[in-house]
Amino acid sequence: MSDAKAPLPQTAAIGSSSTPSEAAAGAILTIDLGAIRENYRRLKARLNGVRCAGVLKADGYGLGAAQVASALAKEGCDIFFVALLGEGIALRKAIGSGSDIFVLNGLPPGSEPEAVAAGLCPVINSAAQLKAWRETARGMGKSLPAAIQVDSGMARLGMAPAEVEAVAGEAGAFDGIDIRFVMSHLARADEPRQGANEQQRLEFDRLRKMLPAAPASLANSSGIFLGPAWHYDLVRPGAALYGVNPTPHQPNPMRPVIRLQAKVAQTREVGAGAGIGYGHSHNADGPLSLATISLGYGDGWHRRAASAAWFEGTRLPFIGRVSMDSIILDISALPAGRLSEGDLVELIGPSQSVDDAAGHAGTIGYEILTSLGSRFHRRYIGI
Known part of the structure; x- marks a missing residue:
């Protein structure tokens, strides 16, 4: 047939x-949502109790963020990452309350009230974003959640080392901010023999020690396979959930x-x-x-x-x-x-x-x- x-x-x-x-x-x-759930389980099995988020940017890598979030929620996932504020607002409308949604690219200037209204958590990537979120919290008279991202060696998003040092020495820099995670992103996690991964891990440790104590997050899909030293308190898989091989040049451990x-x-x-x-x-x-x-x-x-x-x-x-x-x-x-x-x-x-x-x-x-x-x-x- x-x-x-x-x-x-x-x-x-x-x-x-x-x-x-x-x-x-x-x-x-x-689109096999059962396979996505199985991939999430396979990743969690490598984590020894470390929390596992789901990255849903670009509409769940093109497969439907709302549908993927619903599937992952059945596996106990309650932390999601999107790239843009608009993606976060749409996802919140689709899945309702009960899950944390982090916006990886941070918030465009002036959009902070929209993020608060949607119950979103910005990933703060600069001193300017930090100040804007702090002033938003002060104006609303309440603490607001956020993640702080530092640049450990990718030069893409996150506070540069000098910026981290500056805010670390600023009195009241984090007033009114509920820091859920300090995080960074690996540039070469899919190349496990590259020394850059260890260099980034060490730099991440150095930078986060300057900041208020908070859970840490570094590993993406491929980073999970680097080993426990990269897992910290939360991992953030994206492509592996959708069946892309996180270990290039080796058999794919994920289901299509x-x-x-x-x-x-x-x-x-x-x-x-x-x-x-x-x-x-x-x-x-x-x-x-x-x-x-x-x-x-x-x-x-x-x-x-x-x-x-x-x-x-x-x-x-x-x-x-x-x-x-x-x-x-x-x-x-x-x-x-x-x-x-x-x-x-x-x-x-x-x-x-x-x-x-x-x-x-x-x-x-x-x-x-x-x-x-x-x-x-x-x-x-x-x-």
Whole structure:
């Protein structure tokens, strides 16, 4: 039986009226929330009781922050991280109270009242953000929660060492602020033999000792696999929850989470010399059987990602250029008539992982996930 004729799992509502129906969509993205829960359990099993948050930035790495948060909450997760204030506000509306939501990029100037109203915790990355949050707390006459991030060697976000020293010597710098965590971020955690990881850990220890005592957090997904010395009081996995391999060049310890399948829009036979796709970037050497699928760079499948699709275990290479809404496949390896209009071919799934697809595109699994567009019909399973 072909994929197209297999029974489909029940679809969960995702709260978006713009999500196309299965019949209307050109491709189907299946998201296994049960696999996300299993990945969370696998990570927690490595932590010896250390708390484990869930990173839901970029709408849960493109898979639906509200749905992922609901799944993780069933595993006891009650701390979430997003990147932007708008993401935090949307997540709070979706999941209600009862969980802490931290905003990794901090708050834009003047947006502090919105964060308070939504019950969000900023990650304070600078002395200016610290002052603004302190003044907000003073104006409201109450203590406000926050995390303090220090730059231990990535030069991206967080207070630089000189800034940490300055605020540490400032009387009343943290008045009215309930410091939930002091945190930093690892730059090379996916390279376990790099000395930079130990250097950052030592610098993190040095900087946090200057600040008020608070629980500490350093490890991201890959950082969890560096060992207990990097775990501290809270770890913050993101990509590993979604099935991306946190230990590159080793077997993936996580379960795959997504399956992406595209519909066949048309099949055809061409003869020798036929030009195929934009720019005739391929010319047939002999007779070929082709199929055009309803997926392209308009759906987030990168134009440079020359690769293949799969049907019943058979590899069907891309041929010609990726278009905005379509890709041409060479289906000559299949029996004549085996693939028909409306059948589904697999782009990501058992035959080709997220990391495989990323490798073909010259990128990383994170970018593949967060690029997946809104034109897919989304199915949630394992609820």
